[in-house]
Amino acid sequence: MWAVVGTGRRTPRTTSLELHQIREGLLRSYRGLIDESDLVRNSELERDRAFLSRAVAATAIRRVTGYDHKMAAASVIDGSRDQGIDAVAVTEGNQVWLVQAKWHERGTAGFNTDAARALIDGLRLLEQREFGEFNERLKPFTPRLNSAFEDMALKITLVIALIGDDPLHSDTIKILDRARDDHFGHGPMLDYRLIGASEILRQMKDDRSPVPVNVNAYMSQWTMRNLPFPAYLGTVAASSVAQWYTEYGARLYSENIRESLGVTRINSGIQSTLTDEPENFWYFNNGITILCDEIEPHWPGPRRPDCPVDLELKNVSVVNGAQTVTAIYEAMQSTPATAELADVSVRVISLGGERTKYAARITETTNTQNDVSQRDFIALDDSQAILREDFDLSLQKLYVYKRGEADPAPDSGCSVEHAAIALACAYRTSDLSVRAKRDTKMLWERGRSGAYPKLFGERPSALRVWRSVCIHRAVGDSLSGLRERLSGRAADIARRGDLLIAHMIFQLIDQEDIDEPVFDLDSILAAIPVHAELVLTWLIHHLDEAYGTGSFLNSTFANEGKCRDLVRLVLADVRRGSIVPKLPDSYQPSAGKARKARRPNTVPTLVSSGLLRDGTPIRYIPQSVPEKTAVRAWLDADPRRAHAAWVNDRVKPLIWAYDGGAYSAGGLLRRMWEVAGWEEAPTAIQGPSRFTADGKRSLYEMAIEYLTAQDEDG
Numbered sequence: 127m128w129a130v131v132g133t134g135r136r137t138p139r140t141t142s143l144e145l146h147q148i149r150e151g152l153l154r155s156y157r158g159l160i161d162e163s164d165l166v167r168n169s170e171l172e173r174d175r176a177f178l179s180r181a182v183a184a185t186a187i188r189r190v191t192g193y194d195h196k197m198a199a200a201s202v203i204d205g206s207r208d209q210g211i212d213a214v215a216v217t218e219g220n221q222v223w224l225v226q227a228k229w230h231e232r233g234t235a236g237f238n239t240d241a242a243r244a245l246i247d248g249l250r251l252l253e254q255r256e257f258g259e260f261n262e263r264l265k266p267f268t269p270r271l272n273s274a275f276e277d278m279a280l281k282i283t284l285v286i287a288l289i290g291d292d293p294l295h296s297d298t299i300k301i302l303d304r305a306r307d308d309h310f311g312h313g314p315m316l317d318y319r320l321i322g323a324s325e326i327l328r329q330m331k332d333d334r335s336p337v338p339v340n341v342n343a344y345m346s347q348w349t350m351r352n353l354p355f356p357a358y359l360g361t362v363a364a365s366s367v368a369q370w371y372t373e374y375g376a377r378l379y380s381e382n383i384r385e386s387l388g389v390t391r392i393n394s395g396i397q398s399t400l401t402d403e404p405e406n407f408w409y410f411n412n413g414i415t416i417l418c419d420e421i422e423p424h425w426p427g428p429r430r431p432d433c434p435v436d437l438e439l440k441n442v443s444v445v446n447g448a449q450t451v452t453a454i455y456e457a458m459q460s461t462p463a464t465a466e467l468a469d470v471s472v473r474v475i476s477l478g479g480e481r482t483k484y485a486a487r488i489t490e491t492t493n494t495q496n497d498v499s500q501r502d503f504i505a506l507d508d509s510q511a512i513l514r515e516d517f518d519l520s521l522q523k524l525y526v527y528k529r530g531e532a533d534p535a536p537d538s539g540c541s542v543e544h545a546a547i548a549l550a551c552a553y554r555t556s557d558l559s560v561r562a563k564r565d566t567k568m569l570w571e572r573g574r575s576g577a578y579p580k581l582f583g584e585r586p587s588a589l590r591v592w593r594s595v596c597i598h599r600a601v602g603d604s605l606s607g608l609r610e611r612l613s614g615r616a617a618d619i620a621r622r623g624d625l626l627i628a629h630m631i632f633q634l635i636d637q638e639d640i641d642e643p644v645f646d647l648d649s650i651l652a653a654i655p656v657h658a659e660l661v662l663t664w665l666i667h668h669l670d671e672a673y674g675t676g677s678f679l680n681s682t683f684a685n686e687g688k689c690r691d692l693v694r695l696v697l698a699d700v701r702r703g704s705i706v707p708k709l710p711d712s713y714q715p716s717a718g719k720a721r722k723a724r725r726p727n728t729v730p731t732l733v734s735s736g737l738l739r740d741g742t743p744i745r746y747i748p749q750s751v752p753e754k755t756a757v758r759a760w761l762d763a764d765p766r767r768a769h770a771a772w773v774n775d776r777v778k779p780l781i782w783a784y785d786g787g788a789y790s791a792g793g794l795l796r797r798m799w800e801v802a803g804w805e806e807a808p809t810a811i812q813g814p815s816r817f818t819a820d821g822k823r824s825l826y827e828m829a830i831e832y833l834t835a836q837d838e839d840g
Contacts, residue, residue, distance in 0.1 A: 139233070139291055140233040140289075140290075140291055140323040140324060140327070144233075144323070144324075144327055145231070145232070145233050145289070145323070147327060147330070148289060148323060148326055148327050148330065149178065149231070151327075151330035151333075152178055152181035152182065152185065153178075153181070155181065155184075155185070155195050155330070155333070156177075156180075156181040156184055156185075156195065156198075156199050157177075159184075159195060159196055159199035159200075160177065160180045160181060160184060160199045160202055161202070161263070162176075162177055164205050164206065165177070175229060175231075176204075178229040178289075179204065179212070179227050179228060179229040180202045180204045180212065180213075180227070181229075182227040182228070182229050182287050182288075182289060182326060183201075183202050183204060183212040183213035183225045183226075183227035183287060184198040184199045184201065184202050184213060185198070185287070185326050185329055185330070186213065186225045186227060186285050186287035186321050186326070187201045187202075187213050187215050187223060187225060187285075188329060189321060189325065189326075189329045190215075190223055190283065190285060190319070190321075191215050191217050191223060192376065193215065198213075200266070201213045201214055201215045201225075201267075202263070203260065203261060203263035203264050203267075204227075204263075205261055205263065206261055207259065207260055207261040208248075208260065208261060208263075209244070209247065209248035209251055209259060209260055210226060210241070210243075210244030210245045210246075210247060210248040211224050211225070211226060211245065211248040211249075211252075211260075212225050212226050212227045213225035213227070214264065214267050214271070215267075216267065216270040216271060216273075216274050219281070220273070220274040220277040220279070220280040220281070221274075221280070221281045221282075221283070222252075222271065222274050222275075222280060222281070222282045222283070223283050223285055224245065224248065224249060224252075224282065224283070224284050224285065225285040225286075225287055226241060226244075226245045226284075226285075226286055226287070227287040227288070228241075228287070228288045228289065228290070229289050230288075230289050230290060233289055233290055233291065233323055234290050234292070235288040235289045235290035236288065236290055236292060237286050237288055237294060237298060237320075238295065238298060239295070239297050239298050239301055241298075242298045242301040242302055243301060245284055245286075246284075246301070246302075246305045249282065249284070249305075250676055250678065252271055252275065253275055253678050253679070253680060254615070254618075254676075255272060255275070257271070257272075275680060278563050278564040278565065278622075278680060278683065278684050279564050279565045279684075280315065280680065281315060281316075281317075282309065282315060282316045282317075283316075283317050283318065283319055284302065284305075284316070284317070284318040284319070285318070285319050285321060286318065286319070286320045286321065287321045287326065288320070288321070288322055288323065289323045289326065290322060290323060291322050291323055291324065294320060302318045305318075306318065308677075308678060308681055309678060309680075309681035310681065310685060315680065315681050315684060316681070338419075338440065338441040338442075339374050339377050339378060339441065339442045339443070340438070340439060340440055340441065340442065341370045341373075341374075341439050341442050342366070342436060342437065342438055342439070343358075343360075343362050343366065343416075343436075343437040343439060343472055343474060344362065344363065344366060344434060344435075344436045344437075345358060345360030345361060345362055345434060345435050345436075345437060345472070346360060346361050346434045347360055347361050347431070347432070348360030348361070348431055348434075348435055349431060350431075355475055355476055355477055355478070355480070355484075356421055356475075356476040357473065357474060357475045357476065358421065358423075358435070358437060358473070358474045359471070359472070359473045359474075360435070360471075360472060361408065361469045361470070361471060361472070362469065362470055362471075362472045363466070363468075363469055363470075364400065364404070364407065364454045364457075364458070364465055364466060364467075364468040364469060364470055365458060365465075365466045367414070367450075367451055367454045367455075367470060367472075368454050368455045368457075368458035368465075370442075370451065371451055371452065371454070371455040372455065378442065378443065378444045378448075378451060379443065379444050379445075379448045396411060396449065396450060396453035396454075397453045397456060397457050398571075398573060399411070399468075400453065400454065400457035400461070400464065400465045400468050401457060401460075401461045401464055401465065402464075402573065404464050404465060404466075404467040404468035405467060405468070407468035407469065407470065408468070408469045408470060408471060411450055411470060411471070412446075412447070412450075412471075413447060413450070413470060413471030413472060413473065414444055414446065414447030414450055414451060414470060414471070414472045414473070415444070415445050415446040415447060415473045415475070415488075416439065416442055416443070416444055416445070416472065416473065416474045416475070417442070417443050417445050417475055417477055417481065417485055417488060417489075418439040418440055418441055418442045418443070418474060418475070418476050418477075419440045419441040419476065419477070419478060419481060420439075420440040420441070420476055420478065421437050421438070421439060421440075421474060421476040422437070422438040422439075422440070423435050423436070423437055423438075424436040424437075424438065437474060439474060439476075443485075445485070445488060445489040446489070450470065454468070454470065475488065500567065500570035500571060500572070500578075501529055501543075501567065501570045503570075504527060504542065504570060504578070504582075505527060505528045505529075507582070509582050509583075509585045510527040510542065510582070512585060513525055513527075513545075513582075513585070513586070513588060513591065514526075514527065516587060516588035517539060517588040517591075517592070519588075520587070520588045520589060521539075521588055521589070521592055523538060523539040523540075523588075523592065524538055524539035525539055525540060525541075525542070525545070525588070525591075526539070526540075526541050526542065527541070527542035532801070533800065535785050535787040535797070536599070536787065536789065536793060536797070537787050537788060538787070539592075540591070540592065540595045543566060543569075544595050544598075545591045545594070545595060546562070546566065546569040546570075546577075546578075546581055546582075547562050547566060547569070547598065547625070548591070548594035548595045548597070548598040548628075549581045549582075549586065549590075549591065549594055550562040550569060550577065550581060550625070550629075551594070551598055551601075551625055551628040551629045551632055552594045552597075552598075552629075552632040552637070553580065553581070553629070554633075555690070556626060556629050556630075556686070556689045556690055556693045557686045557689075557690070558577050558580065558581070559625040559626055559628065559629040559689075560625075560626065560683065560684065560685070560686045560689050561577055561686075562577075562625055563622075563624075563625045563626070563683055563684070564684050569581065587641045589640065589641050589642070589643070589645070590640050590641050593640055593645065593647050593650075594632075594640075596647060596651065597628075597631070597632065597635070597647075597650060597651065597654065598628050599793075600651045600654040601624070601627065601628040601631055601654055601657075601658055602624060602628075603777070603790055603792075603793075604654050604655045604658035604659070605620050605621075605624050605627065605658055605662065606792055607655075607727050608620055608658060608659060608662055609621060610727060610812075611714075611715070611727075612709075612713055612714070612715070613712075613713060613714060613715040614712060614713060615666075615675065615679075615713065616666050616709060616713035617713075618679055619662070619665060619666050619669060619679065620662055622679050622680070622683050623662075623665060623669075623679075623683055626665070626683060626689055626692070626693070627658065627661050627662055627665060629693065630661045630665075630693055630696055630697055630700075631654065631657045631658065631661055633693075633697055634657055634661075634697070634700065634701075635650055635657075660700055660706065661696060661700060663706055663707065663709065664695075664696040664699050664700060664706070664707070665692060665696050666709060666713070667707040667709070668692055668695040668696055668699075669682065669692060672688075672691065672692070672695070673688070728791070728814035728825055728826050728829040729776055729777075729779050729790070729791065729814065729825075730776050731829040731832060731833065732779075732825060732828065732829055732832075733774045733775070733776050733779065735829075735832050736774075737828060737832060738772045738774070738819055739772075739774075740771075740772065740773050740774055741771050741772065741773075742771065742772040742819050743769065743770075743771060743772075743819070744769065744770040744771065744772050744780060744817050744818070744819055744825075745768055745769055745770075745817065745818055745819075745821065746761075746767075746768045746769070746770070746794075746795070746798065746816055746817055747816060747817070747818055747824075748761075748816070749815070749816060752806070753804075753807075756799070756802060756803075756804035756806075756807070757798065757799065757802045757804060760801075760802040760803070761802075764784065766783040766784045767783075767784045767798070769782075769783040769784075770782045770783055770789075770794065770817070771783070772819065773788070775788070777790060778790050778793070779791070780794050780817070782794055782797070790813065791813030791814045791816070791817055791825065792811055792812075792813030793813070794813065794817075795811055795813045795816055795817075796811070796813075812826065814826040814829070815827075
């Protein structure tokens with residue numbers, strides 16, 4: 127008897143012997159590793175079933191992530207208040223894995239519509255950061271989950287692990303497909319995967335006796351060296367590389383520092399080249415590095431470098447080029463007629479008995495060389511050099527476009543990245559601002575639908591670029607203040623939808639003369655706070671109306687179609703002057719609670735109060751442990767870096783002692799972190815909470831105390 131499982135392949139029913147092997151393997155692998163403390167009051171039969179179900183979840187995590195047994199066991203959160211999720215993992219590239227597992231001693235476990243809804247509801251709670259709704263076992267994962275769901279380019283995979291071989295019912299598939307469609311932004315963000323009993327058993331067999339990865343590399347135009355290790359460097363057909371992945375999948379990368387990230391923004395350019403210009407792939411791609419135990423050459427013809435050699439490679443691991451391998455495989459699936467025309471450079475090193483000694487060193491060094499990205503190639507574009515000259519001549523400001531150059535202070539100029547984001551927001555359609563929010567790397571893509579030609583192809587003037595940057599910054603500052611007056615989902619919309627809001631504000635501005643000296647930038651900037659509040663309010667209203675208050679914000683703001691619809695709805699109401707909707711009380715910080723001291727808009731409060739005189743010394747005080755670790759040595763190297771002077775200006779009240787520039791509190795904090803090289807700095811910050819005028823209270827606390835005193839006096 128046969129059943130359709132997962133991909134549609136026909137799979138034999140699991141036999142009683144195989145079920146016994148699975149059971150024994152689960153017990154042997156995870157007894158003592160998986161927490162069973164909450165099962166002590168259950169009957170022996172109930173404890174046994176619960177443990178085996180958890181062990182299935184751990185095995186599924188191990189299968190998709192490559193975790194060892196201990197890490198896989200620690201990923202299990204099954205139990206009371208697990209919200210339909212039995213195991214959780216977050217891997218490289220903010221890939222989130224959520225598992226629901228079912229054990230059945232007869233191999234007939236199923237996954238029905240209720241289970242599917244429970245799993246999706248659990249995902250919704252995680253996406254909305256409702257971590258308190260889960261049991262204590264989720265706590266170790268909340269920092270990484272929080273970080274992952276901040277990333278507009280995250281990938282989520284729902285893993286359904288069943289000791290059963292029946293296919294999913296069509297009604298269940300509809301629920302899962304609907305959730306996947308809801309998460310489609312600039313490419314798929316959510317997918318699901320069915321792991322049946324046969325794959326669970328296959329994982330256990332792999333654990334017990336892993337089979338070495340052996341491949342053949344048919345090389346043309348090769349070179350060879352023998353010392354200190356035998357090595358070949360040559361050209362291999364892309365179709366051969368795809369066949370390696372077809373046979374072995376992720377096992378090809380056993381010694382790499384990471385698994386392949388799949389076809390993401392990182393390697394979209396690789397696949398584009400394979401599809402559009404395969405003849406150039408060898409020139410554009412850095413190639414693949416392979417380590418193996420032994421190379422056995424076979425010669426179809428004469429033993430000469432200008433004749434092919436067929437290399438039989440024993441115990442292979444791709445240590446550099448995992449993204450290339452995966453992209454080639456995906457291209458061969460989607461466009462085989464063009465992808466098979468491509469060649470790729472492959473380097474093979476046979477370490478033999480020295481593999482233990484040298485493999486890690488080779489892997490590390492091949493993965494830490496300076497990478498070349500699409501962002502780097504813009505340095506070859508003449509329009510960037512012309513734009514920098516225009517900045518200098520027209521504005522006496524600095525424009526930097528080569529990666530590695532230090533960004534200028536905000537008042538002194540901007541970088542090409544700042545310019546690209548601002549121009550994407552100013553573009554006539556919202557698509558480019560959506561891509562920028564998903565990942566700025568998408569702004570450097572070329573080709574027919576690439577963003578870069580749309581942004582810089584017509585050589586925008588320095589006036590247009592600089593004014594666009596100023597408007598974008600003003601929108602960001604306004605939204606920062608508005609977020610402090612909102613809570614929950616509304617504040618999240620203000621943060622996640624910032625670029626879409628900026629795009630809509632650009633559409634409300636008359637940009638006809640933006641390239642001309644007569645353009646009144648000051649009056650435009652003065653109107654930004656009003657525009658921002660109006661657009662944000664309508665955006666919250668229409669987003670909730672169109673997609674519901676439980677909709678996924680990440681996928682909504684990454685979906686170009688949904689964003690186009692929201693822009694149309696919001697701009698129509700703003701332009702016709704419709705009555706602005708009142709937001710629900712739940713979106714106000716004090717809703718449903720006893721009245722607390724008002725949360726101030728710190729800088730205007732301090733300026734209005736006159737608490738600080740011009741020239742008052744201000745000091746930066748790092749707060750979190752990661753923040754202190756990231757900036758302490760940098761601060762100690764120059765005493766000026768931690769100090770500023772106060773001026774009673776409502777927009778930029780801090781004069782940084784280090785460069786003499788004027789900044790908002792948040793702007794100075796971001797600038798400090800940027801110059802200090804803190805790459806993992808948070809995007810959502812409260813600048814006034816990091817600065818103090820008296821060494822005891824932050825600027826934020828000073829404003830709170832002032833307002834509290836005013837309330838008491840009133």
